[in-house]
Amino acid sequence: xxxxxxxxxxxxxxxxxxxxxxxxxxxxxxxxxxxxxxxxxxxxxxxxxxxxxxxxxxxxxxxxxxxxxxxxxxxxxxxxxxxxxxxxxxxxxxxxxxxxxxxxxxxxxxxxxxxxxxxxxxxxxxxxxxxxxxxxxxxxxxxxxxxxxxxxxxxxxxxxxxxxxxxxxxxxxxxx
Amino acid sequence: xxxxxxxxxxxxxxxxxxxxxxxxxxxxxxxxxxxxxxxxxxxxxxxxxxxxxxxxxxxxxxxxxxxxxxxxxxxxxxxxxxxxxxxxxxxxxxxxxxxxxxxxxxxxxxxxxxxxxxxxxxxxxxxxxxxxxxxxxxxxxxxxxxxxxxxxxxxxxxxxxxxxxxxxxxxxxxxxxxxxxxxxxxxxxxxxxxxxxxxxxxxxxxxxxxxxxxxxxxxxxxxxxxxxxxxxxxxxxxxxxxxxxxxxxxxxxxxxxxxxxxxxxxxxxxxxxxxxxxxxxxxxxxxxxxxxxxxxxxxxxxxxxxxxxxxxxxxxxxxxxxxxxxxxxxxxxxxxxxxxxxxxxxxxxxxxxxxxxxxxxxxxxxxxxxxxxxxxxxxxxxxxxxxxxxxxxxxxxxxxxxxxxxxxxxxxxxxxxxxxxxxxxxxxxxxxxxxxxxxxxxxxxxxxxxxxxxxxxxxxxxxxxxxxxxxxxxxxxxxxxxxxxxxxxxxxxxxxxxxxxxx
Numbered sequence: 001x002x003x004x005x006x007x008x009x010x011x012x013x014x015x016x017x018x019x020x021x022x023x024x025x026x027x028x029x030x031x032x033x034x035x036x037x038x039x040x041x042x043x044x045x046x047x048x049x050x051x052x053x054x055x056x057x058x059x060x061x062x063x064x065x066x067x068x069x070x071x072x073x074x075x076x077x078x079x080x081x082x083x084x085x086x087x088x089x090x091x092x093x094x095x096x097x098x099x100x101x102x103x104x105x106x107x108x109x110x111x112x113x114x115x116x117x118x119x120x121x122x123x124x125x126x127x128x129x130x131x132x133x134x135x136x137x138x139x140x141x142x143x144x145x146x147x148x149x150x151x152x153x154x155x156x157x158x159x160x161x162x163x164x165x166x167x168x169x170x171x172x173x174x175x176x
Numbered sequence: 177x178x179x180x181x182x183x184x185x186x187x188x189x190x191x192x193x194x195x196x197x198x199x200x201x202x203x204x205x206x207x208x209x210x211x212x213x214x215x216x217x218x219x220x221x222x223x224x225x226x227x228x229x230x231x232x233x234x235x236x237x238x239x240x241x242x243x244x245x246x247x248x249x250x251x252x253x254x255x256x257x258x259x260x261x262x263x264x265x266x267x268x269x270x271x272x273x274x275x276x277x278x279x280x281x282x283x284x285x286x287x288x289x290x291x292x293x294x295x296x297x298x299x300x301x302x303x304x305x306x307x308x309x310x311x312x313x314x315x316x317x318x319x320x321x322x323x324x325x326x327x328x329x330x331x332x333x334x335x336x337x338x339x340x341x342x343x344x345x346x347x348x349x350x351x352x353x354x355x356x357x358x359x360x361x362x363x364x365x366x367x368x369x370x371x372x373x374x375x376x377x378x379x380x381x382x383x384x385x386x387x388x389x390x391x392x393x394x395x396x397x398x399x400x401x402x403x404x405x406x407x408x409x410x411x412x413x414x415x416x417x418x419x420x421x422x423x424x425x426x427x428x429x430x431x432x433x434x435x436x437x438x439x440x441x442x443x444x445x446x447x448x449x450x451x452x453x454x455x456x457x458x459x460x461x462x463x464x465x466x467x468x469x470x471x472x473x474x475x476x477x478x479x480x481x482x483x484x485x486x487x488x489x490x491x492x493x494x495x496x497x498x499x500x501x502x503x504x505x506x507x508x509x510x511x512x513x514x515x516x517x518x519x520x521x522x523x524x525x526x527x528x529x530x531x532x533x534x535x536x537x538x539x540x541x542x543x544x545x546x547x548x549x550x551x552x553x554x555x556x557x558x559x560x561x562x563x564x565x566x567x568x569x570x571x572x573x574x575x576x577x578x579x580x581x582x583x584x585x586x587x588x589x590x591x592x593x594x595x596x597x598x599x600x601x602x603x604x605x606x607x608x609x610x611x612x613x614x615x616x617x618x619x620x621x622x623x624x625x626x627x628x629x630x631x632x633x634x635x636x637x638x639x640x641x642x643x644x645x646x647x648x649x650x651x652x653x654x655x656x657x658x659x660x661x662x663x664x665x666x667x668x669x670x671x672x673x674x675x676x677x678x679x
Contacts, residue, residue: 031412035416083551085553
């Protein structure tokens with residue numbers, strides 16, 4: 001009886017040693033893969049593409065007269081990996097509303113709205129959202145009126161701080 | 177020992193439902209012990225390095241842009257900004273050199289124990305891999321589009337041209353035109369990322385799944401398991417050494433090809449140094465042709481080896497023939513390593529060369545230490561916000577189309593028409609509007625550089641060497657009148673650097 005049990009133990013010990021040996025190469029392969037994977041995770045991690053909004057001149061106040069909204073473009077520059085992304089945005093200046101500046105981006109899906117002179121309203125050509133001359137929502141899928149942008153007048157020049165807002169929300173949330 | 181090999185349930189099921197078992201048996205040759213068994217782990221190291229090239233290459237391709245405008249910037253981004261970017265690039269760069277080395281050692285090891293006779297497919301697969309890995313190394317050096325890439329592309333051009341019979345056509349097809357141009361970069365990119373890796377994969381698949389040379393029987397399982405462990409250990413030693421090395425040493429990145437300085441000394445990667453040294457000994461015109469032919473002869477001889485061995489009857493001819501083969505193979509290996517060593521020695525023993533190379537390394541280091549400069553890329557068309565008053569519906573709804581007609585594209589087109597003398601004498605190299613044409617430098621923004629006032633530009637046209645410029649920039653003294661030179665200089669001085677990407 002005693003003899004048999006030692007033989008059994010020996011066999012078990014042999015077997016566990018073999019299992020351990022076969023574990024080594026697998027562990028090494030896993031170690032190599034994990035090293036690469038950990039670095040690859042950092043390497044491929046998406047970058048934050050966001051820049052603090054800056055004050056931009058959009059022209060002397062004398063340019064903005066009359067009762068119609070006047071469109072201007074504002075360009076922004078943001079770092080996106082190896083590129084410096086130059087984007088152009090459109091804004092409307094309302095001369096008779098104390099030079100208020102509205103973003104032309106429709107708060108629904110971000111298409112640029114157009115001013116329809118004959119109807120005296122803003123119209124989004126993508127999904128037919130309609131806004132009054134002061135930018136407030138009239139009808140259509142947009143959930144809020146056109147977004148006003150921070151603006152100020154300095155030495156007779158109108159300045160604007162261009163920012164994007166999250167689409168499709170009731171409240172205005174600055175993107176970034 | 178054979179009956180002790182028992183397999184657990186999962187492994188058994190895997191073996192039954194897949195071809196893994198046969199593959200592992202087709203991979204292994206006759207059992208060996210100790211040193212000889214360890215020497216054979218070159219196979220595992222080659223497999224690991226090949227996989228590493230695929231993985232690191234795929235990762236680098238997530239950022240790389242194959243355009244003459246973007247290639248150097250994106251590589252600089254990988255080097256300077258992307259976390260672990262320089263590590264992956266270094267792994268890819270030095271890994272490719274190690275892969276070549278270990279493929280050669282693998283072939284030497286197979287040759288030494290005459291495995292090419294027993295397992296011709298394994299031998300031919302290894303030779304093909306060496307050829308394609310070399311090809312991928314050659315195309316890879318062009319991708320950063322730096323000074324080094326420029327010369328590497330030149331050499332590839334010369335080698336293609338030197339191929340017997342088809343040389344001229346091979347050169348044009350490789351370059352995508354009659355000269356090195358932006359088309360060349362995209363061709364090399366397609367070859368490096370798609371075509372050659374695909375052929376390499378096909379070779380591996382053919383070796384594993386199509387051609388079977390099963391020599392290991394059931395009784396060799398225990399040895400097979402040990403050999404797998406040996407391969408894994410050897411591969412991991414190489415991997416972790418390389419990984420540590422790559423954290424310390426960056427892969428080289430020269431100055432952009434457009435800012436090539438006079439006196440720049442190009443040096444190829446370690447796996448091509450023997451060829452570089454060989455080209456020095458051969459007379460100029462036939463050098464690349466001779467090198468191309470030599471490579472072709474070596475390749476054909478290696479492929480033919482198993483068949484030569486079979487066709488001769490071993491009893492009568494086998495032994496002396498094998499001696500000759502062994503001698504030739506050993507001589508070839510010795511030649512490679514000697515030439516490589518000679519290349520290093522030649523660079524080190526010549527003081528001027530050594531100093532220039534040290535300067536280039538210092539420049540590269542200085543470039544690495546500079547902050548990264550992104551390329552400006554316009555997402556939407558830039559417009560002149562100044563004078564336009566767009567208050568009608570039509571001009572806004574179609575802003576992307578309407579914008580083209582009434583907005584000026586920035587940079588090049590905004591300056592006035594070039595003078596006729598410029599078009600006649602300068603535009604063939606520097607471009608119709610000073611935009612340059614690789615490898616000739618652009619003139620846009622040249623006035624921002626030191627010593628480039630209008631007076632300087634006129635003096636430069638008369639005596640380019642005084643401004644450190646090298647041929648092919650030639651003197652125009654006597655060829656252009658003073659008035660013409662002033663006209664050109666004034667126009668060139670007004671060229672502004674491009675803002676944003678041109679469409």
